[in-house]
Amino acid sequence: MKVTGSGPISSQTPRRPAAAGGDFSVASGPGQARAAGPAMATTGVASVAALLALQEDDSPAARRRKALKRGSGLLDRLEAVKLALLDGGDGSVALSALSRLAAEGRQGDPDPALQDVLDHIETRAAVELAKARTRRAA
Numbered sequence: 001m002k003v004t005g006s007g008p009i010s011s012q013t014p015r016r017p018a019a020a021g022g023d024f025s026v027a028s029g030p031g032q033a034r035a036a037g038p039a040m041a042t043t044g045v046a047s048v049a050a051l052l053a054l055q056e057d058d059s060p061a062a063r064r065r066k067a068l069k070r071g072s073g074l075l076d077r078l079e080a081v082k083l084a085l086l087d088g089g090d091g092s093v094a095l096s097a098l099s100r101l102a103a104e105g106r107q108g109d110p111d112p113a114l115q116d117v118l119d120h121i122e123t124r125a126a127v128e129l130a131k132a133r134t135r136r137a138a
Helices: 048-055 060-086 090-104 112-137
Strands: 026-027 032-035
Touching: 048 090, 060 090, 060 112
Parallel strands: none
Antiparallel strands: 026 032
16 A cells, blocks of 8 residues: 555455444354343442452561551650650650550551560550650649
8 A cells, every 4th residue: 555645544445334233142152152132230339448458468477567567656656755855845746646656456466576565665655645644634
């Protein structure tokens, strides 16, 4: 085929007329054919929460990563409380962040050594929160 200018594009293969739906059949075996039924209605889209639950990784390694991240976050908040108190402030911003993180539930981890360390960190966080409550009450 030779391009000769900017005229209309034409193909050299003849076009077939479009099929008139309803007569379509699929062969299910040699010499057998069955008629196609009407299209099935699609089901509703699942909720976002269900999709996120399916994507959540609940393996032991993922639980360990989450536990380490939570413990590290608690230690960071405790450090912020310590620095705020050393600077002479009341540390209310750091304490509120610490209380939010401490209130989150901890998932079980099969590693007893990690559980022990997290227990100590959570105990220290609870002590600091209790001390802050008594300072406010006084």
